[in-house]
Amino acid sequence: MTLVKDLKVNKEHQINLEQSLQEACQDKEFVSLVQSLKLNKKEAMTKTSKLQLVLEERKHCKSCKGFYMCKNECIGHVLEPTILEEKLYFSYKPCSYQRKVLEAQNKKKVVRMKDIDTKDKKQMSIIKWMDDFYEEYDGSKYKKGLYLHGSFGSGKTYLLTALFNELERSKKATIKIAYFPELLRTLKEDFHRFGYLMDELMHVDLLLIDDIGAEKVTEWGRDEILGTILQFRMNEGKITFFTSNLTIEELEEHLSLASGVDKVKARRIIERIKQLTIDKELISENRRD
Numbered sequence: 001m002t003l004v005k006d007l008k009v010n011k012e013h014q015i016n017l018e019q020s021l022q023e024a025c026q027d028k029e030f031v032s033l034v035q036s037l038k039l040n041k042k043e044a045m046t047k048t049s050k051l052q053l054v055l056e057e058r059k060h061c062k063s064c065k066g067f068y069m070c071k072n073e074c075i076g077h078v079l080e081p082t083i084l085e086e087k088l089y090f091s092y093k094p095c096s097y098q099r100k101v102l103e104a105q106n107k108k109k110v111v112r113m114k115d116i117d118t119k120d121k122k123q124m125s126i127i128k129w130m131d132d133f134y135e136e137y138d139g140s141k142y143k144k145g146l147y148l149h150g151s152f153g154s155g156k157t158y159l160l161t162a163l164f165n166e167l168e169r170s171k172k173a174t175i176k177i178a179y180f181p182e183l184l185r186t187l188k189e190d191f192h193r194f195g196y197l198m199d200e201l202m203h204v205d206l207l208l209i210d211d212i213g214a215e216k217v218t219e220w221g222r223d224e225i226l227g228t229i230l231q232f233r234m235n236e237g238k239i240t241f242f243t244s245n246l247t248i249e250e251l252e253e254h255l256s257l258a259s260g261v262d263k264v265k266a267r268r269i270i271e272r273i274k275q276l277t278i279d280k281e282l283i284s285e286n287r288r289d
Contacts, residue, residue, distance in 0.1 A: 017045045024048050029055055037081055043088055050090055054079050061095055068152060068214070068245070070095070075181040075214050092185060111158065113166045122284040123155060129280065130163045137171060139205060142237040147273055149244045149251075150282035156243040157210050159282075164206055164241075176204040181215040187225060198225075202232040206239050213246040213254050222255055223265055230272040240276045248279055 021044055024030045033051055034044045044051070057078045060071040070076055076098035082089050113134070116127060126148065137143065148156045157177075167173040178201065187194055201207060207229075215221060233240050246254060248270060255266035 017048070020048045021045045024052055027055070033081075037083055037088065039088065047088055050079075051081065054081055054090070064095070064097070066097065070097075073216055074185050075216065076101070077185070091189075110165055111162045112169070113162045116159065116162055120155075120284055123159065123282065126159055126280060126282055129278075130159065134163060134166060137167060137173070139171065139173060143239055145206075145239045145241040145277045147242045147244070147248060147277040147279045148282060149242075149247055149279070151284060152245055154282045154284035156282055157208075160208055160241055160243060164208060167206060173205040175206045175208075176200060177208045177210060179210045180212045183209075184215055184221045184225060188220075198229070201229050202236075203238070206241070207233065208241040208243070210243050211245070212242050213244045213251050217255055217257060219257070219262075219265075222269060227265075227269055227272070230269065230276065234272055234275050242273065242277060247281075248273065 021041070025034075030051065033055060039047075053073075057072045061078050064070060072078055072095075074092045076095055077092035078095050079090055080093050082091060113130070116123075118124070118127065129146070133143065133146075146160070148160060150156060161177060164173075164175045164177060168175045183197075183201075187197060190197075209226075212226075230240070232238070244251060251273075252266050252270045255269055256263045257266075
């Protein structure tokens with residue numbers, strides 16, 4: 001009976017796949033994509049939904065007017081198909097806006113606190129806090145980090161990167177600056193480095209989780225990754241920083257999914273962040289313009 005049932009299920013699955021492919025082939029762009037990749041029917045049939053996602057994300061990119069308007073599953077990236085040794089693979093590649101960000105980062109020198117422009121009075125309270133933190137840091141006692149939120153392009157990451165680089169150079173602190181949407185993508189796709197990366201994120205002296213709130217929220221990313229990292233660092237007295245365009249209240253809403261259970265889990269994450277950080281705001285001109 002089991003064999004007959006399995007055969008029946010497999011046949012039904014095959015029929016569903018064929019129907020999905022037939023429906024997708026009503027779209028000329030889908031047919032063009034399949035032809036350009038030189039896919040046979042079987043390969044196209046098993047990858048129909050993924051190929052449709054490729055086309056959907058390409059359309060998003062065509063109408064996108066800026067990095068933070070990204071509608072794709074992985075912020076700042078677009079899903080692209082690749083043929084290697086006659087097999088079809090999918091990977092996320094940086095969009096044009098993300099490439100510009102990466103190019104700018106590669107060209108920048110290692111920024112230090114002496115490089116900070118102190119003319120912007122709106123940054124002064126943050127710079128004063130950073131100076132105090134630097135003077136008091138000796139690696140032997142716990143201090144709260146910073147949840148720095150505010151307007152896009154106001155220099156949040158720049159300021160904290162300068163502080164981290166100074167502490168690494170002058171006080172021998174181990175540091176990690178992790179752009180959160182990219183970190184989640186790497187952890188999901190790079191199975192072989194997962195354990196190493198998680199261990200580093202949990203144990204490094206100073207961790208900056210950059211741009212939290214820009215990621216696509218999933219239970220896995222929120223509970224298994226972020227929750228695990230924050231719980232460990234809270235228990236071990238590890239200093240943690242965050243940057244975000246969202247206030248702490250807005251971040252809680254962002255981390256909440258549909259159900260009441262998810263709201264409780266989001267609240268748990270927020271409580272950990274509050275235990276680890278002091279909340280400060282930076283509203284300033286967009287320095288990226």
